[in-house]
Each structure stands twice: as C-alpha cells, then as structure tokens.
Amino acid sequence: KQEVTQIPAALSVPEGENLVLNCSFTDSAIYNLQWFRQDPGKGLTSLLLIQSSQREQTSGRLNASLDKSSGRSTLYIAASQPGDSATYLCAVNDYKLSFGAGTTVTVRA
Amino acid sequence: DAGVTQSPTHLIKTRGQQVTLRCSPISGHKSVSWYQQVLGQGPQFIFQYYEKEERGRGNFPDRFSARQFPNYSSELNVNALLLGDSALYLCASSPGPAEKLFFGSGTQLSVL
Numbered sequence: 001k002q003e004v005t006q007i008p009a010a011l012s013v014p015e016g017e018n019l020v021l022n023c024s025f026t027d028s029a030i031y032n033l034q035w036f037r038q039d040p041g042k043g044l045t046s047l048l049l050i051q052s053s054q055r056e057q058t059s060g061r062l063n064a065s066l067d068k069s070s071g072r073s074t075l076y077i078a079a080s081q082p083g084d085s086a087t088y089l090c091a092v093n094d095y096k097l098s099f100g101a102g103t104t105v106t107v108r109a
Numbered sequence: 110d111a112g113v114t115q116s117p118t119h120l121i122k123t124r125g126q127q128v129t130l131r132c133s134p135i136s137g138h139k140s141v142s143w144y145q146q147v148l149g150q151g152p153q154f155i156f157q158y159y160e161k162e163e164r165g166r167g168n169f170p171d172r173f174s175a176r177q178f179p180n181y182s183s184e185l186n187v188n189a190l191l192l193g194d195s196a197l198y199l200c201a202s203s204p205g206p207a208e209k210l211f212f213g214s215g216t217q218l219s220v221l
Contacts, residue, residue: 031207032209036212041217043213043215044152044201045212046210046211046212089152091152093207093210095164095165095206095207096142096165096167097144097152098154099144099152099153100151101149101151
C-alpha cells in the first residue's frame, strides 16, 4: 500500500523567503507525481506534474524535483508572497492518486 | 473550456438518508475519479472510471457506488449515510487513467 508523508505539517515564513516543502512515498512504482494547492474549503489546483522518467519540473517561481529511487519529491517556491498562503499537497499516481496530508503554509507580510 | 464541474456545492442530509453527487469532466476527458477529503487530511481515493467501466476502487464500504455515463459524466451515490461520511467530495477528470488530473471545486456534504 502506498504511503505518502509530507513534512513539515505547517510552515510560517516572512514574505520574500524561499519555501521548501518535502514529500516522501514508499512505493517507487509510480506513473507520475503531482503537486497541488488547496485554499480552505476549496478544490485542488494542480501546480506541477512530474513524470516518473523526469527529475524536475519548473513553472514560474515553482520548481519540483523527483528522486523516484529514494521515494522523495521537493517543491521549491521562490520569493514567497502572502498570496502563496495555502495548503500544498503532493500525490503519487500508481493508477490512482495517493495523497499526503499536506503542508499548510502561511506567508507573513 | 469549462473545467470539472460538480453539483451540488453544498448538501445537508440526516443519518440513514441517501445522496447522489454529480460530476461533469473536462471536454475530451474519458477518465473520472472520486475522492473523499475529511477536514485536516489529504483526499482518499474512492473510485476511478474509464470509458464507462470501473477501473479501481478504494477502501470504502459497499454503501458507496458510482457510475459513468456515455457522455463521461459521473455520479457518486452513498446510501445509509453515517455521521462519518461528512466530508468534501472531490471529482477529478483526466484524458486517461494515468494522466494529469484536474479537480472540481467539490461537494461539501454534512450529515446530521
């Protein structure tokens, strides 16, 4: 059974600081890994998808890396802004998505 | 193009009742999945349908059922509601089973 863990559970940083969010998973037989953002009471917004054959993906201030052999992914958010405050979820796809519990980020102005 | 649409957005039911949640996928997407998210936790997989056939089922009781229609829309049914079924129910669509998923805004179900 796939287990996904996200550390830390919560993070509070001043505006402008870089964010590092970690995700680990137990079974490396995956198709891809997705990072999502979720605002309170809302659905999930896809941020980045990394295929199992890729090492990283970038979109604007976001960069995600994947080390499938060690079962780890990291999401970097550069120059954080108050609008980045949300819960960030990683999910591994082995025909279904298995989610971590998320990291709740607060960016202080 | 419209994204994934779910209806209703909010629903209040009492224990023992039955509920039907609806989902319309992005045009051209043939795979629909359902997830349950309890407050403070990550979403849990319930069902996946592709080309109108069930492709996967999570660890949920038989009270949960779903189907996919010829136009690829989907319904999730929950019978004999329990207090613990209170959650945000999310629908996601993708072109195929192992491709990028796009989520709807969810249906918030409260069971009293």
